[in-house]
Amino acid sequence: MVWLAFLPLLPYLAWLVWAALRHPIPLSYNWRSLWQRKVSTLSTAGAIAVVVVIFVVVLSLSQGISRAFVSSGRADQVVVLRPNARVELNSSVERGQARILKTNPFLVQDADGPLASCECMVVKLLELADGSGSTNVAFRGLEPAGVRMRSQVRLVTGRWFRPGLPELVVPQKMVGRFANLGMGKSLFFSGQSWNIVGVFEGGGSAFDSEVWTDVEMLMQAHRRTTFSSMLVRLHSAEKVPGFVKFLDDDKRLKLEGKPETEYYAQQTEAGKPIQVLGNLITVILTVGAIFAAMNTMFAAVASRTAEIGTLRALGYRRVEILASFQWEALMLCTLGGLLGAGMALGFNGIQTGTTNFETFSDISFAFTITPNLMGQGVAFSLLMGVLGGFFPAWRASRIPVTEAMKGG
Amino acid sequence: MALDFIIRCEAVAKSYWRGTLEIPVLQGLDLEIPRGGYYALMGPSGSGKTTLLNLIAGIDRPTGGSIEVCGYDLNDLDDDQLAGWRSQHVGFIFQNYNLVPVLNAFENVELPLLLTRLSRRERREKVLEALALVNLTDRLENYPRQLSGGQEQRVAIARAIVTEPDILVADEPTGALDAKNAEEVMALLERLNSEVGKTILLVTHDPKAAHHARIQIHLEKGVLDRTVEVNR
Numbered sequence: 124m125v126w127l128a129f130l131p132l133l134p135y136l137a138w139l140v141w142a143a144l145r146h147p148i149p150l151s152y153n154w155r156s157l158w159q160r161k162v163s164t165l166s167t168a169g170a171i172a173v174v175v176v177i178f179v180v181v182l183s184l185s186q187g188i189s190r191a192f193v194s195s196g197r198a199d200q201v202v203v204l205r206p207n208a209r210v211e212l213n214s215s216v217e218r219g220q221a222r223i224l225k226t227n228p229f230l231v232q233d234a235d236g237p238l239a240s241c242e243c244m245v246v247k248l249l250e251l252a253d254g255s256g257s258t259n260v261a262f263r264g265l266e267p268a269g270v271r272m273r274s275q276v277r278l279v280t281g282r283w284f285r286p287g288l289p290e291l292v293v294p295q296k297m298v299g300r301f302a303n304l305g306m307g308k309s310l311f312f313s314g315q316s317w318n319i320v321g322v323f324e325g326g327g328s329a330f331d332s333e334v335w336t337d338v339e340m341l342m343q344a345h346r347r348t349t350f351s352s353m354l355v356r357l358h359s360a361e362k363v364p365g366f367v368k369f370l371d372d373d374k375r376l377k378l379e380g381k382p383e384t385e386y387y388a389q390q391t392e393a394g395k396p397i398q399v400l401g402n403l404i405t406v407i408l409t410v411g412a413i414f415a416a417m418n419t420m421f422a423a424v425a426s427r428t429a430e431i432g433t434l435r436a437l438g439y440r441r442v443e444i445l446a447s448f449q450w451e452a453l454m455l456c457t458l459g460g461l462l463g464a465g466m467a468l469g470f471n472g473i474q475t476g477t478t479n480f481e482t483f484s485d486i487s488f489a490f491t492i493t494p495n496l497m498g499q500g501v502a503f504s505l506l507m508g509v510l511g512g513f514f515p516a517w518r519a520s521r522i523p524v525t526e527a528m529k530g531g
Numbered sequence: 532m533a534l535d536f537i538i539r540c541e542a543v544a545k546s547y548w549r550g551t552l553e554i555p556v557l558q559g560l561d562l563e564i565p566r567g568g569y570y571a572l573m574g575p576s577g578s579g580k581t582t583l584l585n586l587i588a589g590i591d592r593p594t595g596g597s598i599e600v601c602g603y604d605l606n607d608l609d610d611d612q613l614a615g616w617r618s619q620h621v622g623f624i625f626q627n628y629n630l631v632p633v634l635n636a637f638e639n640v641e642l643p644l645l646l647t648r649l650s651r652r653e654r655r656e657k658v659l660e661a662l663a664l665v666n667l668t669d670r671l672e673n674y675p676r677q678l679s680g681g682q683e684q685r686v687a688i689a690r691a692i693v694t695e696p697d698i699l700v701a702d703e704p705t706g707a708l709d710a711k712n713a714e715e716v717m718a719l720l721e722r723l724n725s726e727v728g729k730t731i732l733l734v735t736h737d738p739k740a741a742h743h744a745r746i747q748i749h750l751e752k753g754v755l756d757r758t759v760e761v762n763r
Contacts, residue, residue, distance in 0.1 A: 148642075430629075436590050437690075442611075528590070
């Protein structure tokens with residue numbers, strides 16, 4: 124969190140506020156001085172704005188991925204996997220094991236039977252709509268109960284797939300991004316054509332990045348004899364630890380259970396490489412922006428040494444000069460921060476995708492630029508202002524008065 | 532009756548260093564200026580007149596001797612105390628006016644008052660009073676670039692007197708002005724001395740400007756050469 128970076132700076136910032144309130148070299152003086160040098164002010168503010176945009180967008184990306192996974196699970200459901208399989212793609216569950224589990228008394232029953240879904244997960248290459256290439260997309264085969272167990276998923280158009288037919292239902296978020304992925308269209312793979320009969324909305328969950336079909340059809344198409352996983356619902360969230368322990372202890376089944384919420388929370392790691400890369404780029408650009416701010420402020424000090432000398436002669440102390448120029452740097456960077464936060468808003472709602480490095484498949488999500496993220500962007504620019512402005516302000520405050528009066 | 536000396540300099544010395552080479556500018560100078568005096572410091576370039584002015588105004592420090600101004604030994608004050616002292620006791624008038632270009636005439640004059648505890652209303656009254664004294668009340672909103680050189684210097688004088696300091700120090704106040712404006716500025720300073728009783732210490736090359744002072748002090752190579760009383 125960017126706010127934490129302010130903790131060590133709090134005494135300094137508090138002093139700055141106090142300095143501005145107590146002995147004001149008017150802030151209008153700084154604002155007008157910035158405005159007098161429009162070109163350098165705006166170019167520096169522009170550089171800071173770019174950094175803030177990247178910062179906000181990277182944060183939005185990582186939060187978008189986290190939200191997708193965190194909102195995917197239910198507290199009373201358990202994902203059953205092969206022991207030590209981190210993700211469904213690496214897991215297998217035998218038909219015999221699945222049959223035994225379905226009769227387990229821990230499981231909730233509804234009118235159509237136990238709420239348990241044997242599922243199969245595969246990854247397929249799909250062409251992107253913009254012609255920029257293709258990317259891996261997760262295909263989930265599931266039983267009708269599996270659809271009922273994902274309450275955050277709702278059908279937007281068409282109908283759900285019918286067991287035994289090569290039919291697909293696709294998430295709305297992927298429709299615009301992939302070629303041939305839309306209502307009434309079809310995909311050709313494993314020697315047959317698969318009709319898209321419905322479009323669903325996953326409520327911002329990880330299911331927004333999955334194409335769904337009948338589990339048996341998908342297994343046949345890929346000559347699979349085992350499921351990838353099983354999703355089961357228990358009577359309450361309190362029953363989950365007991366069920367997980369039951370699976371651990373049952374040497375005959377040799378399966379592992381993970382609370383569904385925990386399973387998806389672990390998957391938030393999927394966004395880490397992108398986040399690390401984004402942060403790295405942000406750090407590099409930040410250093411550049413701090414130097415840009417520093418350069419602009421040093422130039423401001425150099426061109427205003429006679430003014431500084433005059434202020435000192437009139438009785439303003441070194442600390443007041445320091446505070447004044449520090450405020451000017453903060454104004455400059457805040458201007459950049461506000462510009463950047465405004466520009467980042469342009470990303471709001473844009474549908475995009477990134478790679479889940481756990482499954483090497485696409486994660487679809489929409490950038491959401493919240494007021495909190497924008498606030499963090501502006502706070503980040505303030506941080507740049509403190510760091511980039513301190514040394515020029517310090518320099519301004521240390522120029523001997525007689526030297527400053529001569530214009531440096 | 533004993534004179535009330537507002538400025539006392541005793542054996543004041545000031546040297547600058549260029550590497551290991553010492554360049555003496557003032558060499559053991561003694562000077563006393565009474566309250567209400569109007570003195571002009573004169574001399575060729577490098578004689579040390581501006582350096583002496585800076586030392587008396589508390590914006591530079593001597594390397595030897597002592598300077599007492601308004602009852603304060605300036606050697607006893609640290610940098611911050613000296614800044615506070617300047618804001619209360621000294622008004623500055625510079626050759627190039629040194630107005631802040633992004634502030635208008637009113638704001639420039641108000642600058643020294645921001646260091647006081649005066650309310651906004653009190654500050655406004657004082658600024659208007661000072662600007663009235665220099666006959667510029669119709670130029671409150673004008674920025675320095677919108678003023679003539681003479682008007683700029685009058686704003687600078689208003690800024691110098693707005694805090695009602697004991698001493699006005701002026702370094703070549705007419706150096707950048709034409710003859711007419713220079714005469715107006717000097718007449719204004721003379722009025723401030725004779726009517727308001729301000730002590731004025733002026734550095735100038737210009738004999739005409741120096742003629743407005745009551746006493747001319749001539750420096751030569753860092754020492755007092757002669758003192759001349761001006762007959763008018």
